[in-house]
Amino acid sequence: MHTRRPLLLSSRLRRFLVVGLLSGLFGLSGCATPTDYRSWESGQPVYYVKGGDTLYSIAVANDLDWQRLARWNGISNPRHLKIGERLRLSPPGGGTSAGRTSGAPTANTPVKTATSVTRSRRAAPAASPVDWKWPLDGRVLHRFPEGAPAQKGVILAASIGTPVRAAAGGKVVYSGDGLPGYGNLIIVKHNAEWLSAYAYNKSLAVSEGQQVRRGQTIARVGPRNHRKPEEGGHLLFQIRRQGKPVDPERYLP
Numbered sequence: 038m039h040t041r042r043p044l045l046l047s048s049r050l051r052r053f054l055v056v057g058l059l060s061g062l063f064g065l066s067g068c069a070t071p072t073d074y075r076s077w078e079s080g081q082p083v084y085y086v087k088g089g090d091t092l093y094s095i096a097v098a099n100d101l102d103w104q105r106l107a108r109w110n111g112i113s114n115p116r117h118l119k120i121g122e123r124l125r126l127s128p129p130g131g132g133t134s135a136g137r138t139s140g141a142p143t144a145n146t147p148v149k150t151a152t153s154v155t156r157s158r159r160a161a162p163a164a165s166p167v168d169w170k171w172p173l174d175g176r177v178l179h180r181f182p183e184g185a186p187a188q189k190g191v192i193l194a195a196s197i198g199t200p201v202r203a204a205a206g207g208k209v210v211y212s213g214d215g216l217p218g219y220g221n222l223i224i225v226k227h228n229a230e231w232l233s234a235y236a237y238n239k240s241l242a243v244s245e246g247q248q249v250r251r252g253q254t255i256a257r258v259g260p261r262n263h264r265k266p267e268e269g270g271h272l273l274f275q276i277r278r279q280g281k282p283v284d285p286e287r288y289l290p
Contacts, residue, residue, distance in 0.1 A: 075099075075126075082126040086118045089215035091245065093224050097234060098216055099126055100189075102280035104229065115210075163287045167205045167227045170251060171289055172235060172274050173258070175199070181284040189282035190234070190275030194261075197239060197270035201256040203249045204233050204274070204289075212245045219273070223255050232280075236273035 075084050084095055092115035096103040107115060110124050162169070175195035179185060203225055210232075211224035221238040239259035243249055258270035276285045 084124045084126055086120055086122040086124065087215070088120055089213050090118060091115065091211050092118060093210040093226065093232065094213075094216050094222075095124065096280050097211075097224060097232070097275075097277065100280055100282065101126065103232075105280070162290055165231070165288050167231050167288070168251060169204050169276070169285075169288045169290065170202075172201050172204050172233075173199055173272060175272070177286075178271060180286065181282070188273060190236075190273050191285050193272045193274060195258045195270050195272060197258055197260050197266060199258040199270065200254040201235050201238060201258060201272055203251055203253050203255050204276070205231075206251045207233075207249060209243050209245055209247045209249060209255070212241050212243055212247075220259060221256065225249060225255070230279055232277040234273075234275040234277065236275075237271055239270070 074087050075082065077083070082099075084099070086095070092107060092112065093103050095101075096106050099106075103115065105128075106124070106126070107113075109126075109128055112118075171193075173193060173195050175193040177191055178194050179188060179192040181191055182188065201223075205225070205227050207225040207227040209223060210226045211222060214221050216222050219234075219236040221236075221241050223235040223238065223241060223243065225233050225235075227233065235256055237259045238256035240257045241255070242257070243253075243255045249255055258272050260266045261268045261271045274285055276283050276288060
């Protein structure tokens with residue numbers, strides 16, 4: 038009488054069978070979310086929504102006005118985005134409102150330090166309906182767009198853990214770390230035209246959807262170099278008008 042030997046399956050075959058079983062049980066789709074979230078189709082820029090995205094973070098990453106982005110894609114509620122959803126980044130018909138942007142420098146990219154850049158202020162800031170204030174009291178390491186055009190804001194030096202304060206009252210429309218190159222990021226909407234962004238934070242103190250007042254602590258300054266915390270911290274601060282970065286020092290008192 039012969040003893041029946043157990044059937045041995047290769048690890049690859051076992052994985053295939055497990056995936057097939059899970060797909061049958063839970064209705065998993067075989068179509069994966071695109072990993073190239075920003076790409077070009079028929080010569081036009083498009084973006085595929087990933088987890089943690091908001092319409093505002095996508096607009097900031099691509100230097101677009103969030104209202105135009107919503108209009109181009111027929112979005113009535115900015116909060117209703119679906120993972121994998123395809124968004125056009127230019128007007129229907131092939132406009133040129135969005136280009137191949139390089140984005141901000143990564144949070145781990147060393148920022149060339151300045152010896153000491155003082156805040157040489159004018160008599161009065163430029164006209165704006167928003168009552169701006171500095172997000173912290175720190176030395177300006179890099180001005181807009183001095184030294185690094187991709188930063189699209191000013192970089193301020195401060196001790197790690199220093200409170201980062203809202204430069205004006207408004208609503209938090211993004212709070213997270215899902216935007217490449219910005220680290221822990223806060224985006225505040227002040228009105229339909231103006232946004233402010235606070236990047237490279239060590240920690241975040243407010244959540245998406247929260248109303249904040251001018252001067253309220255919204256984050257804590259992160260390290261300039263994670264491997265050398267003794268070098269201190271820095272904050273990337275941006276002001277955006279209709280999606281486009283503007284020089285913050287033109288508007289700060």
